[in-house]
Amino acid sequence: MSAPDREISAPDREIINSEKGASPRINQSLKKFYFPFVVILGAIVLSLMIHGSGFELALDFPVDVSNEMEGALDDSVDWIVITFGDFFDAISDSIKVVLGKLRDLLIWIPWPIMMSLVFIIGWKVASLKIAIMSVVGMTILALVNLWEPTMVTVAIMIVAVFLSIVIGVPVGVLAARSDSVDTGIRPVLDTMQTMPSFVYLVPGIMLFGLGNVAAIFATVLYALPPCIRLTNLGIRQVDPSVVEAGTSFGSSNMQLLFKIQIPMAIPTIMAGINQTVMMALAMSTIAAMVGAGGLGIEVLRAMGQLREGEAIIAGCAIVILAIIIDRISQGYIENRTQ
Amino acid sequence: MTVEPEQISHQIVVDRLWKVFGNNPSSALEAENAGKSRAEIQSEFDQVVALRDVSFHVEKGETFVVMGLSGSGKSTLVRCLSRLIETTSGHIYVDLEDVTSLDDKSLREFRRSKVSMVFQNFGLLPHRNVMDNACYGLEIKGLSRTERYERAQRMLDLVGLNGWETSKVSQLSGGMQQRVGLARALAVEPEILLLDEPFSGLDPLIRRQMRSELAVLQKEIQKTMVFITHDLDEAVTVGDRIAIMRDGEIIQMGTPEEIILNPVDDFVAEFTEDVSKDRVLNASSISVTPDLIWSYSHDLNSLKNKMDEVKAGHIAFVNESGASLGVLTGSDVEHIASMEELDRMLGESTDTMMYSSNVKPAISKLANSSTPIPVVDSDNNLLGVITQASILNALSE
Structure with a gap:
């Protein structure tokens, strides 16, 4: 071979x-x-x-209890409305008053003053670029004759976001400090976030009647979870060695919370609030269905009359408002983190 | 248990301290008593014995170093002292007060006034500037703004951070951040300073510098310190006494010299190998008996005869009361013809060493001259001599 x-x-x-x-x-x-x-x-x-x-x-599944369950839920909502009617009326009235005053104030401020205010805030809190961009955005809103509805939406937003923070941050703090609270509220938060937001409108109307307050109720329910979740996360993420150092100097629990944990969690909490604002804005059209004023009702009305151009312009106005608020608050978070 | 009378002068007394990590420490303690090993307990009960039967005491103003490798329990030990970690059994007395039995309120008070701690990763508050970080302990105590700024300023000056008060801590180097940590700990004017590997996170050069600065600082402030380190070199530099830990136990405790010269087992010996011995050796530990001690009153001829008889390489001269007059080599004495010449030679050899002083100067002296150096006590009485051979012997051991 x-x-x-x-x-x-x-x-x-x-x-x-x-x-x-x-x-x-x-x-x-x-x-x-x-x-x-x-x-x-x-x-x-x-x-x-x-x-x-x-x-x-x-x-076919042999048993069907949907009617009984729906009936029970109807009854319990009715019971709540009847039993706590006065209580909810009181809440509704005070929110109405605050919201009305705030709306009137925002509309009363002349547009040059408002634009200057936003410019100064944008500049100081974020950057000159963002300040200029914000003013351009507001000019567009004014040009398409949506200034007043925008101010109404901003007023509703301010109240809804304020309520979300007042409820969300303390609940987030509680969840961060106790594992059982965290486990307990997690399914509630999941429900709040995934439940179709229309579903909140009906109990909202029954408790607070048609109008802005029911809209705010639905908005708060929808926008609350990110605030709670990110407050919880922010506090849990605080470097344990810094907390240990704080403890070693004899800090009480409250001192640890207010001098170390919350200040160090501020960037994350702010990110949560930013999310809350965005989600609240996203709710504004849906909330218009129960009688909330502002840009949402402009979109709905235009759609109802099949004037698609007007609907698109009003929809874009919501987007512009969202971008202005988002950029300014993101700029604040960035400056704070550096 | 009650504190024994001789312990009263000690600032910290740690008495048979145990710490078991896990959800069922008593099972681990029982297994311990039954003689099971640490590894067996860990695998059988899922309990980790971090401290086993640790006892020691620290005197007021003393720097007590706890040294060990990672996982030896030294960080757990220092955290037990201020109860950042709860102990499983045993007692810790600080100024006769049992720290392990303090309720929440007195524990906070104890932490605010008696002890403060410096951490390996600094534990500074990133959202505060240097001054407000240094103030933290004082703020917790509830002092007014002006008072805490004044006190913190003094500490910042002491650690060399004058002019940095308004800087963000994240802008500082590691060494400077740890100075802030030190200033924060000192600002509350604690009696006891706990330092958990304070310099381990720093560059070697900065580490050495901080170490010597701490030594200088300690001379000034005279605090009781418990210093944790994994570096024997560091332990020897800062420590009055050192405890060496392994697997949660103290395996040897003593002065740096005792530990380096008489390591209790191979483990300690391995540690001590890398430390240059001249750092801990003192004159008395390497001195030897002179070849010949000669009382000065005798005459020259009998000195020379005696010298030949014992073949003495050197002669230490003393007066009637035993005080050292000087040391001469044998060849020097051979050439001496008169008592006057002897007097002159002795007058020239004036070098002596105190028994407690470090040997370093002796090494350089003996490198240039073969004349041994007499070692004396505080009354100038001759205790022995250091020769070239005795230094080489000690260093090579």
């Missing part, structure tokens, strides 16, 4: 080796898919058999 025949060249040898090594690997990955494949196939076959045999019990 000649030498070249006897010797396998190096690349050939590699191919042979890799083929030998590959087959067990392929077998292994086949095994990995084997089990789910059998399960899915089994499920399809069994479903076909049930449909073929017409076995009623397996086709």
